Every structure is written in structure tokens, then in C-alpha cells.
Amino acid sequence: MRAMMGYEEYFYGDLFKLMGMIVGTPFGLYLIYIGAKEKSKPAVMHALGWFFFLAALTPGDYIFQKIFPSSYELFIFQKVALGFSGVCMTVGVSALVYIRNPKKLMYLGGASLILVLGPIYEYLGGAFFSGESFKLFIDVLHTAQYGCLLLLLGIIVQSSSQEKDFRRLGFFYASLGTVFLVYPFAKGVSMTLRALDIFIGFLIGICLLMHLSKIVKAKVEIIIPEKAPYIEGMKNVSIVDKMKTKEIIAKFESFPVLAFVRGGSEYPKSWNIHIISNAPMENAIFPTNLALINELCVRYMREAREKGSSGVIYINCLEYLKLYNNFTSILKFLHALRDYAILYDGTIIIEIDNAAWEERELTLLRQIEA
Secondary structure, three states, X not given: OHHHHOHHHHHHHHHHHHHHHHHHHHHHHHHHHHHHHHOOHHHHHHHHHHHHHHHHOOOOOHHHOOOOOOHHHHHHHHHHHHHHHHHHHHHHHHHHHHOOOHHHHHHHHHHHHHHHOHHHHHHHHHHHOOHHHHHHHHHHHHHHHHHHHXXXXXXXXXXXXXOHHHHHHHHHHHHHHHHHHHHHHHHHHOHXXXXXXXXXXXXXXXXXXXXXXXXXXXXXXXXXXXXXXXXOOOOOXXXXXXXXXXXXXXXXXXXXXXXEEOOOOOOOOOOEEEEEOOOOOOOEEOOOOHHHHHHHHHHHHHHHHHOOOOOEEEEEOHHHHHHHOOHHHHHHHHHHHHHHHXXXXXXXXXXXXXXXXXXXXXXXXXXXXX
């Protein structure tokens, strides 16, 4: 059927598809490399989703007509590839969103339902369409289904964090979803618009992958210019009061300390400040997300050690964390940090208010000092 319409009408669109497959493959491989190096599940899942997406771009003439002799076989292959791509993309986005705003996972669950509604829509479509009309309906349906999923993923990503890079990632997702939603209409109007839509989608996809690799690599950017200042009596883990903190801030004023605090205006500009807050703001971490704090601390200390220095971590929000986590969880979290501080010869300084803790809790906290 497609041959009767003339391959020339499809030439530029299919050329851009092939270009997307050729150029996009190295980007996908690079993302897998970054995912393996940084041990990032989101990067690996996005790369798999990208490869399934590239497979769905398979054009139906010349090179691939021996593999898919009929347009129906090609359509089934593209349909399955888009489905797997959607699953991988959703899992990858879920992992990224979870460490920033776990509450948004509920919306991701709702968005993922789009992936299982296809057969239902096909059944309903069969009741209203037949022949070529039904084929056209199915073609539009699965393209629009994938587009809706990417658009919703983009909206959820944008609303999950105030980080500029993360919001840009959401914009690219939403833009790529819009391209898929527009595709059936562009194809129906003219082959020139179809080719333009494919080309724009190709460019947006490359931007999405490049931006994702940037986010994965920049979870914590640290610069260690020199050896950490020496403070007499400082241990791998020290629990201090407010008076001792003033001395510490003065000693480490020019050192890129990784700090987790409730407010950041009074701390040196050289510090890497993360605000612990329930409000979605830039560089903020939810108080229930101890796993992310631990991940950032471990990566920071490891990179500092690789650069020949000792990472210094400052925590001034333990009472606030106590409001959202039980004491046992906080204790396990601190013991895990202590083990990594010993492993990487890091320094963790924890400021507490003695009046906010019970005597038994203070005793257990003091036992963490090493």
C-alpha cells in the first residue's frame, strides 16, 4: 500500500528516522556508560528506553523490507518497541523523581496506566471503525498513547523539583510528547510536515539525553582545592553544640563543605548547601529522604578521597529530621555515614541541641562519634 503512494513522499521523513537511529545510538551507549560509571539506575533505564524508541523509528522500505515484508508486521514491531520504551522511560523517571519528591510517585503510577489502556481502546475502536479506517485509528492511537505518556512524564518531572536542570528535563520530555501527539495530524496534512515533525523530535530527543547525562553526572559537584584544614581533636564523626560550630565555620570558610541545613544565608558561599525542607525549592531535600542525603554524602567523600583530600560534611538539621523520621531510622542513617567516613577518611560534623533529645537518645548519638 505504501509503495502505491510513492516512496518519494516518505523519503525525507524516513531519512530523518535513519539519521536518528545512526546518530542516536552513540548517545544511548554513552548514557549506558555514564549509568554504569555513576551506578545510576535512571540513566540505564533511560538508555534502554531510548534504544527501544530508536527501534520504533525503523522505516519500512529498502533496508528493512526484508525483515518486515508487510506494513502490518512493521506496525506490530513499532507498537511493541514503543510499549517497552514507555515502560523503561517511566521506570527511569520514577527513580529520578523518588529521590526528589517521593509523593509524586502516585502520579507516575497513574501515568503508567496509559501503557495498558491500548488493548481497551483497540477493542472500542473496532466497534466504531472497520477496514482502512480502523487501521488509521490504531496508527494514531499508539502514537498518541506514547505522546501522552511522555507529556505526562514531563509535567510530573517539572512539578517534582525547583532545580533548573530538572525542570528543563521535564520540558524536553513534554516537548517530545507533544511531537508524538502532533505526528498523526502532520502526517495527514502533508509529508513535508511529517518530515519536519520527525526532525524536530530527533533534535529534542538528543537534547533530552544530553541533559539527562548532565543531571546524572552532577548529583554533587565538588571542587577540592587543597587539603582539609586540621582541627585538633576532630574525629571522623563529631557531635557538637552551637558554640563549637562557630569555630568550625571559621576554620572551613574557604573549603567546599557539603552542608545539610534548614537555611543557607549564614553559611560561607564556598559551601555546597542543601536545604532540608518540605517545600519544593532548588537544592532542597525532603526530610524523609534520608537515602538521598546518604547517597550525596558517600559520593562527596569518595570523590574528595580520589582528589587527595578529606571530605567534610556538616549537618545542622537533625532535630528537624527527627520530626519526620523515627529515632531508629535516624540512628541507622548516622551509623551508615560513620562507616563511610571511616572508609574514606571523611569528617562529619553534626550540630545538635541537647535540650531537644532525651537522655537515652543523647547517649546513643554520642556513641556514633569516632
